[in-house]
Amino acid sequence: MVIYGSMNLRDANVLIGKFREKYPFIDVKLNRLTSDKLYARVISETRAGKFLADILENNALGLYFMKKSGLLAYYLSSEDRFYPKDFKDQGYWTTSNMNLHVTSYNTRRVARDQLPKKWEDLLYPAWKGKMMLNPSEQWFSWILQIMGKEKGLKYMRELSQLNLTIRSESAAMRVDLIAAGEAALDIDSTYGAVNLLKKRGAPIDWTTLGPVLVNLTGHGVAVRAPHPNAAKLFVDFILSQEGQGHVLSIDRWIIRSDLFPEQAAIKDLKLIPVNPALGENMEYYARQSREIFSK
DSSP: OEEEEOSOHHHHHHHHHHHHHHOTTSOOEEEEOOHHHHHHHHHHHHHTTOOOOSEEEEEHHHHHHHHHTTOBOOOOOTTGGGSOGGGEETTTEEEEEEEEEEEEEETTTSOGGGSOOSGGGGGSGGGTTOEEEOOOHHHHHHHHHHHOHHHHHHHHHHHTTSOOEEOOSOHHHHHHHHHTTSSSEEEEEEHHHHHHHHHTTOSEEEEOOSSEEEEEEEEEEBTTOSSHHHHHHHHHHHHSHHHHHHHHHTTOBOOOTTTGGGOTTTTTSOEEEOOGGGGGGHHHHHHHHHHHHTO
């Protein structure tokens, strides 16, 4: 069985290893590709009449376009009932792990009782010149998704007037900068990057401002998979209570309903993924973001 996936090699090998332990008669091979290259690779092979992948693993936007292009086969896993509707495209792909976006802050510059509590609080004059942001098109589209287009664009324009430090580096690099005191807070950080530094004793922590952006990663069976039964077995395994327990063991978040409450740090948060269909207009969001935040 061949997996085309974008998960980092260490974590992917842990999960594949657990699957091999349970099903030693199935030989699993991983073809690791970056999220942006995975879709292009599968499209190219399909057009050439090559169907080499059994499992396709990617982020929700990538999976949206794979389904639209007819690259995902329909398979409704027996584990489907444990996953909320906004975290799957039923019968095509289901969230197997997710990444949370939070607001990070320097604990030496901001007291916990002074933190903003909702998105609109960032517009207070007290935060002028103290915030960092990478205004990515995905974050931009999500803000418009939760606020509505008109209100969201107005919010972005007001936010851009607060002398933000605009940085395009990775989330890991930006939390390093927050810990070093370059800004009081980073509006759009990732939980994993913040928590890693926090565990090392850096002066950094995180908060949320209401709804929380989550990036979804899912698995689906490839169309015309050479080994469809093995692929279905893998999907069932990764979505099962046992499989999701292994996902938790590699410090990734899950949405499976009977295990979600065990994640104490996030169990009370309102998680809202980006609507994958917004991927159709990412060029628009990228252009709007550049126009607003480059002024």
